[in-house]
Amino acid sequence: MAGRERRSDAVANRDRIVEAARAELSESNGAVDDLKLHKVAKAAGVGQGTLYRHFPTREHLLAEVYRHELAQLVDAVAPLLAEHPPLRALSCWMRRLVEYARVKRGVMAAIEASAWRDVHSEQHHRLDEALGTLLDQGKAAGQVRQEVDATDVVLLLGALTRLPESEWDARAPTIVTIIVDGLRPR
Amino acid sequence: MAGRERRSDAVANRDRIVEAARAELSESNGAVDDLKLHKVAKAAGVGQGTLYRHFPTREHLLAEVYRHELAQLVDAVAPLLAEHPPLRALSCWMRRLVEYARVKRGVMAAIEASAWRDVHSEQHHRLDEALGTLLDQGKAAGQVRQEVDATDVVLLLGALTRLPESEWDARAPTIVTIIVDGLRPR
DNA sequence: ACCTGAACACCGTTCAAGT
DNA sequence: ACCTGAACACCGTTCAAGT
Numbered sequence: 489m490a491g492r493e494r495r496s497d498a499v500a501n502r503d504r505i506v507e508a509a510r511a512e513l514s515e516s517n518g519a520v521d522d523l524k525l526h527k528v529a530k531a532a533g534v535g536q537g538t539l540y541r542h543f544p545t546r547e548h549l550l551a552e553v554y555r556h557e558l559a560q561l562v563d564a565v566a567p568l569l570a571e572h573p574p575l576r577a578l579s580c581w582m583r584r585l586v587e588y589a590r591v592k593r594g595v596m597a598a599i600e601a602s603a604w605r606d607v608h609s610e611q612h613h614r615l616d617e618a619l620g621t622l623l624d625q626g627k628a629a630g631q632v633r634q635e636v637d638a639t640d641v642v643l644l645l646g647a648l649t650r651l652p653e654s655e656w657d658a659r660a661p662t663i664v665t666i667i668v669d670g671l672r673p674r
Numbered sequence: 675m676a677g678r679e680r681r682s683d684a685v686a687n688r689d690r691i692v693e694a695a696r697a698e699l700s701e702s703n704g705a706v707d708d709l710k711l712h713k714v715a716k717a718a719g720v721g722q723g724t725l726y727r728h729f730p731t732r733e734h735l736l737a738e739v740y741r742h743e744l745a746q747l748v749d750a751v752a753p754l755l756a757e758h759p760p761l762r763a764l765s766c767w768m769r770r771l772v773e774y775a776r777v778k779r780g781v782m783a784a785i786e787a788s789a790w791r792d793v794h795s796e797q798h799h800r801l802d803e804a805l806g807t808l809l810d811q812g813k814a815a816g817q818v819r820q821e822v823d824a825t826d827v828v829l830l831l832g833a834l835t836r837l838p839e840s841e842w843d844a845r846a847p848t849i850v851t852i853i854v855d856g857l858r859p860r
Numbered sequence: 861a862c863c864t865g866a867a868c869a870c871c872g873t874t875c876a877a878g879t
Numbered sequence: 880a881c882c883t884g885a886a887c888a889c890c891g892t893t894c895a896a897g898t
Contacts, residue, residue: 526871535883635848643833650829662821670856712890721864
């Protein structure tokens, strides 16, 4: 898909689909399950087959919708790691994540999808890699137990996905703290 | 619904529905989302309206299916607490949970539902209460940080729900350890 | 009081026809 | 090469008719 030239109408349609999905998501304030592909296609002014052609699964669409958000989060890792000890960097990163997801809840669902789904978007690889480095350096510094990997952390962060809007401020920080402290070796 | 007398056919139907659901779940080896209410009604030999009458939502049905399992788990708390310090008791209990859910995966989904859903089954209350006591005693003993409650723990345990069969043995123990250690104050 | 099952609603997915 | 949108499949939910 690198050198492939797309027809301009295809590109435009793709963009409109993503934009429509974004709009739809912000209306339902980020509740990923409320995103109806039917409605997205209609809102984008394209046939449903077109949506399906560009995004074979709902996850693929979501991955695209949150590509920028995920990229920003991933890019934040390296600087944090340069300035702080590994576990502290992880802790800061997660706090940033919580702040971010507070207004864009859907980004949590996108992150959770990183765990297994066959979504092999570049961002997911990069997230896995970034978290992996964070953890590896933590292990090397003796701040993180040996058995954990990025998938474990992503799975635990999934708890935030089940958090309703109204409970976010009260619980999200606690949950993150538990995860970070739990990573320490004993 | 306490003193209410039910017609015997209604009772029998209810039982058959639960049994059918159980059978269906063990075929799909506990994947809760694969449970099709349509199929359950058919397998139970009742109309769909009947299923709906007895169990207004899918969660209500699941709560009933796993009532005994949940009860056993809840009942295990008090003895553990009598024999061990609180956090150790919690750790043992979770290990038991992992062992249990290894063969009955659906029980994890039932537990996760305890967090918010409007399922006010007695078992959910009891679980919340049991975990609450565990945590309270842990706090009193200075082994558990003050801010956490049963809901936080249930949410974190939800990570196990997203764990595919094949990854269970490798990851479930790690995840539980992270949660338990993360509960400690620093 | 309880049951049945056709009917409805909703949504994801496909595909023949079109440009 | 890409798009359209009717059609299909699937499932949860309801409700008029029945016992």
